[in-house]
Amino acid sequence: MYTAKARAVDGPHQPFHATEIKRRNLDSHDVLIEIKYSGICHSDIHTAHGEWGEVNYPLVPGHEIAGVVSDVGPEVTKYKAGDRVGVGCMVDSCGECENCCRGEEQYCHQGNIQTYGGVDKYGEPTQGGYSTHIVVTEDFVLRIPDNIELDVAAPLLCAGITTYSPLNHWNAGPGKKVAVVGMGGLGHMAVKIAHAMGAEVTVLSRTLNKKEDGLEFGAENYYATSEQETFEKLAGSFDLIINTVSAKLDMDAYFSLLNLDGALVNVGAPAEPLSVNVFSLIGHRRSFAGSLIGGIRETQEMLDFCAEHHIVPKIEVISADQIDEAYKRVLDSDVKYRFVIDVSTI
Numbered sequence: 001m002y003t004a005k006a007r008a009v010d011g012p013h014q015p016f017h018a019t020e021i022k023r024r025n026l027d028s029h030d031v032l033i034e035i036k037y038s039g040i041c042h043s044d045i046h047t048a049h050g051e052w053g054e055v056n057y058p059l060v061p062g063h064e065i066a067g068v069v070s071d072v073g074p075e076v077t078k079y080k081a082g083d084r085v086g087v088g089c090m091v092d093s094c095g096e097c098e099n100c101c102r103g104e105e106q107y108c109h110q111g112n113i114q115t116y117g118g119v120d121k122y123g124e125p126t127q128g129g130y131s132t133h134i135v136v137t138e139d140f141v142l143r144i145p146d147n148i149e150l151d152v153a154a155p156l157l158c159a160g161i162t163t164y165s166p167l168n169h170w171n172a173g174p175g176k177k178v179a180v181v182g183m184g185g186l187g188h189m190a191v192k193i194a195h196a197m198g199a200e201v202t203v204l205s206r207t208l209n210k211k212e213d214g215l216e217f218g219a220e221n222y223y224a225t226s227e228q229e230t231f232e233k234l235a236g237s238f239d240l241i242i243n244t245v246s247a248k249l250d251m252d253a254y255f256s257l258l259n260l261d262g263a264l265v266n267v268g269a270p271a272e273p274l275s276v277n278v279f280s281l282i283g284h285r286r287s288f289a290g291s292l293i294g295g296i297r298e299t300q301e302m303l304d305f306c307a308e309h310h311i312v313p314k315i316e317v318i319s320a321d322q323i324d325e326a327y328k329r330v331l332d333s334d335v336k337y338r339f340v341i342d343v344s345t346i
């Protein structure tokens with residue numbers, strides 16, 4: 001067993017504290033990673049606060065992990081000590097079901113094994129990236145391209161793939177009009193990626209506060225959803241809407257912005273059910289869909305795409321002592337656009 005330093009919470013709304021956790025000995029295909037940076041995702045906050053079901057505390061969150069391989073198991077072929085690598089939202093899956101065989105491990109019929117808050121195949125609780133080391137089977141480790149620094153690489157492992165996958169699946173590209181709802185951690189990545197794919201991008205945000213940033217990230221248009229004219233002006237405009245907001249919205253108003261065969265895809269996950277008037281979908285053969293991160297192959301493709309197009313998130317690096325404050329600021333939407341923990345301070 002390896003001993004790793006970590007930051008954990010002991011219950012909903014408890015402060016983070018320094019602790020030590022055990023990481024398993026390397027199995028034949030395991031990789032030991034020395035974590036350098038760990039992003040703070042909104043999911044970490046929901047989970048730490050116990051808002052997404054029962055949590056086995058103490059919990060070490062973190063599923064936007066970037067670091068360097070420090071050791072490998074005897075049968076590892078993909079990685080060696082010194083390689084720059086990342087780990088995202090899942091660390092294992094059954095590997096045998098139809099979806100795993102298609103490379104869509106996130107939709108594993110048995111349920112993928114989450115990076116934290118899950119139970120691994122040895123029966124042990126999984127603990128995430130707010131920690132100095134992690135052991136992961138090589139098939140769930142990603143290679144970070146040389147021209148992406150590790151601090152900005154971290155958020156790509158969740159925010160990057162969560163937005164890349166639906167943009168890719170619904171064919172964002174030249175000639176397509178894509179709207180991104182919400183300009184937070186996910187939204188700003190969606191804008192950058194959709195723009196790099198060649199789509200015409202519009203941001204729909206509550207206010208125009210972040211308009212300058214949105215245009216700099218590659219959006220061509222930026223509208224405030226607090227203004228009713230926005231919905232009148234943009235009616236029937238978009239082929240694809242990526243909704244990154246995890247609060248309750250008037251879905252019918254957003255469906256009215258879709259063109260014939262348009263799709264609205266939720267990547268934000270509101271705790272409450274959303275209400276839908278089916279007539280808003282029937283009228284223009286519109287679809288309402290959801291999307292969860294991406295498979296391992298697609299995550300590597302996303303990292304390589306971001307390297308090729310020089311896309312990185314805009315981040316604020318913090319020390320481990322600032323996690324509680326960072327959580328508060330994320331909930332106040334006071335972050336541009338992702339907090340990343342410098343793990344050397346753990």
Ligand SMILES: [Zn+2]
Nearest residue numbers: 041043158159
């Ligand atoms: Zn996440």
Ligand SMILES: [Zn+2]
Nearest residue numbers: 094097100108
């Ligand atoms: Zn499976």
